Amino acid sequence: MADILEIKDLTKIYKEAQGEICVLNNISFSVGEGQYVVFIGPSGSGKTTLLNLIALLDKATKGEIIFKGKDITKIKENAAAKLRLSEMGFVFQFDALLPEFTVLENVLMPALIAGKKAKTRAKYLLEKFGIWQLASKFPPSLSGGEKQRAALARALINKPVLLLADEPTGNLDTQRKEQIFKDFAQTAKEEGTTILMVTHDVHAAAYADRCYKIENGTIQKI
Template sequence: MIELIHLTKIYGQGHENLCVLEDVSLTLRRGKFTVLLGPSGSGKSTLLNIIAMLDTPTSGKVLVDGQDVTALKSESARAALRLKKMGFVFQFDGLLPEFSLLENVDMPALMRGKPNPQKARELLEKFGLGAMVNKLPADLSGGEKQRASIARALRNEPPLLLADEPTGNLDAARKIQVFEDFARMSKERGLTTVMVTHDAHASEYADDVYSLENRKLIKNK
């Protein structure tokens, strides 16, 4: 379970302060797909970065399975926790161009010293990419690359999946496919999935929907 407790984020000092999040509290439910909506500059990516320990709140706490991760001062400790408990999907797929699809998906496990190409292959098959395991990213469509990046994010079997505008570069049909993937994997794997997006269509596939408006979090669904 992920708990956000009275988070506030202020950038700058003195008269140049910019408050992007104000007293935000939220419980992210296990096995549920949560969507955070908001336009560019609303603070939704900042909130995701705080959950991911890539940014720190000015005040408040983030609890991951009861552990206050905002208290972790060492970047190595934060990185180890991210690798163990979190998977990431971004707007750009981030696949390494010189490696095959299979090698890309198995990369997170390799970083933990636990490579297993068969598990990577099984993930690719779940996403309909089983026939492409030996292809390079350049040989795939945008939708196929994004689905491969989701498979890679799941390789270490993290309890938390974080996605930042993952459909920003996709057409309407492929966006729907990605939304369906997130909803399905959340239920099948008991994942806590959080996606930030400006695309309101994502709310149709989510269990919980929130929007960020004027630095505040508002529950829509």
């Protein structure tokens, strides 16, 4: 299996008035195509920082991020924006759906921005996650789990190579969490999407192909 993402000696140091904080200290790992990898760590362990670096929303202090064979750490901002839109999908703790648009319109939004027609795919994804009947509803009328499934459908609309998920189950109850973890596993398998999920929930490990503990600036396979 080809590696889609290779992280080499990734380091992030924040410079604060009180001194330097080394959030990520020489982290290295690689991820194969279609793998579902979970990083579990407590609050403040650098999970969001790691995803932001990979999404090029923040700059690494040191290290390489090799995506599809190319180091992307030095590409320009407009190239980074294009890469995010066409190759990456994002799911956050809070669904970030736009309340004044329907579920279907929300799911179609990234396709619209990319200039693609995707109604068939939107229907396919909403059916797959069991919420097609909610397509014309507005997000505030959905449950937390339904919203996160809609957010997942939206993240997948442009067929991203890489899906980055930042505590996507952070505000769900146990049963809904399990469902979301399963949805991610199914996505990796059926769509061939490579998934990096960060969470503080140890239950996520059961569904992942690989799992790391992230703590004190380092990662360790568990």
